[in-house]
Amino acid sequence: xxxxxxxxxxxxxxxxxxxxxxxxxxxxxxxxxxxxxxxxxxxxxxxxxxxxxxxxxxxxxxxxxxxxxxxxxxxxxxxxxxxxxxxxxxxxxxxxxxxxxxxxxxxxxxxxxxxxxxxxxxxxxxxxxxxxxxxxxxxxxxxxxxxxxxxxxxxxxxxxxxxxxxxxxxxxxxxxxxxxxxxxxxxxxxxxxxxxxxxxxxxxxxxxxxxxxxxxxxxxxxxxxxxx
Amino acid sequence: xxxxxxxxxxxxxxxxxxxxxxxxxxxxxxxxxxxxxxxxxxxxxxxxxxxxxxxxxxxxxxxxxxxxxxxxxxxxxxxxxxxxxxxxxxxxxxxxxxxxxxxxxxxxxxxxxxxxxxxxxxxxxxxxxxxxxxxxxxxxxxxxxxxxxxxxxxxxxxxxxxxxxxxxxxxxxxxxxxxxxxxxxxxxxxxxxxxxxxxxxxxxxxxxxxxxxxxxxxxxxxxxxxxxxxxxxxxxxxxxxxxxxxxxxxxxxxxxxxxxxxxxxxxxxxxxxxxxxxxxxxxxxxxxxxxxxxxxxxxxxxxxxxxxxxxxxxxxxxxxxxxxxxxxxx
Numbered sequence: 001x002x003x004x005x006x007x008x009x010x011x012x013x014x015x016x017x018x019x020x021x022x023x024x025x026x027x028x029x030x031x032x033x034x035x036x037x038x039x040x041x042x043x044x045x046x047x048x049x050x051x052x053x054x055x056x057x058x059x060x061x062x063x064x065x066x067x068x069x070x071x072x073x074x075x076x077x078x079x080x081x082x083x084x085x086x087x088x089x090x091x092x093x094x095x096x097x098x099x100x101x102x103x104x105x106x107x108x109x110x111x112x113x114x115x116x117x118x119x120x121x122x123x124x125x126x127x128x129x130x131x132x133x134x135x136x137x138x139x140x141x142x143x144x145x146x147x148x149x150x151x152x153x154x155x156x157x158x159x160x161x162x163x164x165x166x167x168x169x170x171x172x173x174x175x176x177x178x179x180x181x182x183x184x185x186x187x188x189x190x191x192x193x194x195x196x197x198x199x200x201x202x203x204x205x206x207x208x209x210x211x212x213x214x215x216x217x218x219x220x221x222x223x224x225x226x227x228x
Numbered sequence: 229x230x231x232x233x234x235x236x237x238x239x240x241x242x243x244x245x246x247x248x249x250x251x252x253x254x255x256x257x258x259x260x261x262x263x264x265x266x267x268x269x270x271x272x273x274x275x276x277x278x279x280x281x282x283x284x285x286x287x288x289x290x291x292x293x294x295x296x297x298x299x300x301x302x303x304x305x306x307x308x309x310x311x312x313x314x315x316x317x318x319x320x321x322x323x324x325x326x327x328x329x330x331x332x333x334x335x336x337x338x339x340x341x342x343x344x345x346x347x348x349x350x351x352x353x354x355x356x357x358x359x360x361x362x363x364x365x366x367x368x369x370x371x372x373x374x375x376x377x378x379x380x381x382x383x384x385x386x387x388x389x390x391x392x393x394x395x396x397x398x399x400x401x402x403x404x405x406x407x408x409x410x411x412x413x414x415x416x417x418x419x420x421x422x423x424x425x426x427x428x429x430x431x432x433x434x435x436x437x438x439x440x441x442x443x444x445x446x447x448x449x450x451x452x453x454x455x456x457x458x459x460x461x462x463x464x465x466x467x468x469x470x471x472x473x474x475x476x477x478x479x480x481x482x483x484x485x486x487x488x489x490x491x492x493x494x495x496x497x498x499x500x501x502x503x504x505x506x507x508x509x510x511x512x513x514x515x516x517x518x519x520x521x522x523x524x525x526x527x528x529x530x531x532x533x534x535x536x537x538x539x540x541x542x543x544x545x546x547x548x549x550x551x552x553x554x555x556x557x558x
Contacts, residue, residue, distance in 0.1 A: 073469055077466050108462060108468075108471055
């Protein structure tokens with residue numbers, strides 16, 4: 001069973017702009033893949049359909065064969081807990097410490113305090129921020145803020161992680177570091193889908209790539225095709 | 229990848245994961261986590277209030293005024309009702325006899341009345357007794373003395389066994405009676421005024437209650453607006469409507485309880501300020517009277533009502549925001 005499946009999905013916004021047209025693909029558990037394309041190709045819309053910020057105008061987005069369009073208010077919230085999201089602009093809570101930001105998904109899920117402490121310290125260790133848990137986001141560098149965002153996205157061990165241009169504001173070496181962090185996630189059971197327009201970086205990672213152009217899926221390149 | 233990250237070996241990861249699994253608990257852990265969620269919401273609400281002391285003070289102050297106005301009217305009416313109840317309980321009928329009827333004749337009429345089944349007692353107040361009482365309770369003694377003779381008639385104070393309405397009518401038919409005055413008439417009028425006052429208090433309570441609701445709703449709405457980004461992030465992380473709403477509900481409830489407490493304090497302060505002047509006024513009528521407060525049940529009702537207004541205002545404001553933040557296309 002696929003973890004995620006798009007079945008002839010189209011998305012037309014209120015103004016009439018069609019961001020996605022008949023997009024179909026499937027993602028298997030433990031996979032890492034990229035969605036790429038020029039600006040306005042529909043990458044962000046595709047991610048928004050996965051984390052339920054938008055609903056498809058046509059077709060179905062299915063996670064473990066469950067149609068996400070059928071979820072109502074509480075179902076949407078519970079589904080979002082199963083999808084970790086990393087934003088280009090991090091979207092951290094600036095008046096909360098690194099620890100509190102990373103702990104937020106667990107607090108929301110009603111995880112016991114002791115378990116929150118263990119999970120947060122574990123994931124901060126994974127992203128190399130063990131020493132900064134008391135710091136406020138404004139005291140961190142851009143790269144560190146992005147790693148806090150990644151830690152927050154994976155702390156609840158969601159089966160799927162989506163990232164929207166996670167390296168957009170980072171220098172090349174930091175971007176590689178962040179991508180390698182993502183590449184390590186499938187080993188912990190998390191499927192990773194990254195939207196990026198940084199083609200050299202995407203090619204360097206040698207993972208499956210979906211190519212969008214004007215809202216249409218024009219290519220689905222497997223990792224083996226990108227192998228040297 | 230940096231060195232710290234590279235230290236995260238597989239063995240290290242597995243041992244930490246095992247520790248996490250051991251920490252998972254059964255029903256007690258779930259109850260504790262439910263308690264933690266509410267504690268988190270309560271602490272967030274108090275934090276929000278502490279961050280904006282001026283806005284908090286203004287909101288609580290306006291709410292308290294909205295609560296104290298109908299409450300003060302109710303308390304006044306309750307005290308007037310109690311006072312008028314004491315006076316009217318006698319249900320006396322005063323029969324003013326014609327001038328010229330002497331005291332033995334008045335006593336004879338009183339004896340006749342005492343034999344009636346609907347009469348509990350009759351007291352004869354002679355013109356001399358009436359004049360003496362008049363001297364005590366008014367400043368007109370000198371003017372009365374100037375008249376040379378006592379102009380007051382004998383008065384029969386009749387205490388009826390029932391409400392006295394029928395007795396008062398029959399006493400008016402007495403040939404020696406000049407005027408028959410029945411307290412029930414003014415008591416009925418007072419009762420009608422008190423009922424009218426109670427209605428006004430209810431209307432005021434509803435209007436000002438709605439006002440208090442809007443004040444809390446608007447304060448919470450502004451708070452939600454200033455935290456819209458934070459709420460959006462929480463929703464993307466899987467926060468349910470209940471999770472988003474809960475801190476604001478606590479916030480509204482705290483506003484309500486604080487406003488209710490302030491309203492009660494203002495009411496007690498007003499009662500304390502008015503009590504000496506009222507005592508002096510009542511004493512001038514040869515009586516004594518102390519203002520009654522709302523009592524423990526009244527205090528609890530005021531606090532519960534204020535809490536409900538705050539909670540409802542916050543619920544409406546958050547509900548409006550949550551409806552607008554549904555996924556696009558819903």
